[in-house]
Amino acid sequence: MSTPVIRITGLGKSYQTAAGLFPALKAVEMSITAGEFVAVMGPSGSGKSTFMNILGCLDKATTGQYELDGRSVAELSRDELAILRNRTIGFVFQGFNLLQRMTLLENVALPLVYSGLDHAERQRRAAEMLHKVGLTDKADSLPSQISGGQQQRVAIARALVNRPRLLLADEPTGNLDSRTGDEIMALFDALNQEGITIVLVTHEPDIAQHAKRQVRFHDGHLVSDQLTPHEVAA
């Protein structure tokens, strides 16, 4: 196996609440190598989103180590983290998180603005991504003018426009019906085929079936970590 993209050791995260410190993640150990497709499962409140936010460099762990490409994330500056989020990681949210005032094309092109690409190049790459998710004809629409499934495809296009090596998705199909969810999952399968490492949170076993590996959280503990049955058979 190749060297891990993600290496997590003794990771813990506690939230400050009115009732005191609340441990949402406890001593999590995990490694993910390039090209893996991991489904993160577990009951509500088990710490999946907390885990994903730390992976996505949106939040910081309270204890333990998170190494991304061999670099300890805890030691990076805010700007270095921003650059990681911009170039290395693509994040897809359950609630899409598109900017409502911008057209779909502008939404997809936005990460490229922060990479300092020129206008023509941004347009070209954003259009290309929109084409890939099948929304070329909607390029000039606003997010409010398209369906939830389409919005999530735009969000995925935005997450991928800067060609990240790691795609993180927190319940990307949570707000979608199962048919639309399947479309999104087909997209993820294709992306994984291209070599992008994917970590995806889901409640639904059907969705988790798309992954090659399934991990399960319970009360902040990583309680199981196994290959998906069809992978075992293969």
Next chain:
Amino acid sequence: MKLAMLAEAWRAMGANRLRTLLTMLGMVIGVGAVVLMMAIGQGAQYAIQQTISAMGSNLFILLSGHTASSGVRSASGSAHTLTVADADAIAELPGVAAVAPIHPGSAQVVYGPNNWNTAVIGSTPAYLDVRSWPVVSGQAFTASDVRSATRVALIGQTAAENLFGDEDPVGKTIRIQQSPFTVLGVLGLKGQGMDGRDQDDSIITPLTTAQRSVFGAQFPGTVRMVMVQTTTQQIMPQIEKSMTALLRQRHRTREGQESDFYLRNLTSVADSAAESTRVMSMLLGAIASVSLLVGGIGIMNIMLVSVTERTREIGIRMAIGARERDILLQFLLEAVIISVAGCFIGLLLGIGCALLTEWLTDTLVIISASSVLVAFGVAATVGIFFGYYPALKAARMDPIEALRYQ
């Protein structure tokens, strides 16, 4: 990159047009007020400057004092303690450039069917020097005209216009209090005096002629006032002393007794008038600047609201790779655009109001390039200064906190 940010700032402002306009209004009013006040202040300063240079420089005015003998003080100038001989004696003092004894008054003047009441000033040729008042057509009267009390006159522009209309007054005969006078020359334009009176509405005649033929003076040889011009401004205090000493000696005023004349330094009066307009215009500017400050605080207030409202947007931007400086620049740009646009509109408003003021009230206003530059500079500074804190607040947000914000 820069252009994309400008376009975005523009869109963000367009998304809440009314609010943007209201925020801008603070800036508009502030800049408008500064421009208007500076225009009025500079206009007033210029007008005072004109008045002072029209009055003549390095001037003293001597007025006849009260008659203390009766024990009842009457108004200065009512007693005739100053004489033409006093004036001649003062002229001998070193440092005195010119001395003009004056008998002022007013009289009815007639030319043909035209009748006009105007100021009549009896004096000597030195009066024109002292007042730096040139004769623009014809010629001035001479010392010999004063000696022989010739009936000649110099006419100011306003008086000439009212008596002669388009006719050339030079060589014509006018009647002042029934006596015929030949108009020798026309005086140059002088404008308003310190007292606000139109100085061009006057006629100058030889002192002796005025006293005999116009005012029928009771005490020939005495005058109501004397104007004294010194060679430089520096020696004015010194001249003031020597002149006082000379006159007290000539009038046999005893030690400790009050002088029977009044001496005023007109130049210092004018200087203090100029100083007070300067202070006034600065004060106006300062008060107007306060409204600019209020406008700036308005911008800060709205930017803070906007940053809070857009917390989630900030979180999303951070999640896809915006660095602190990207967010900072975005919000700063919005604040600066609002303040500069407000400044531009305020500038137009201020200039408009200034011109309107000039048109309505006839006050002189001056819109200088420097005041426009100052307004723009201040607006940009206010935008950056008051936009900085909200922008920094946005830039320092924690990505996950911002994303969770509802």
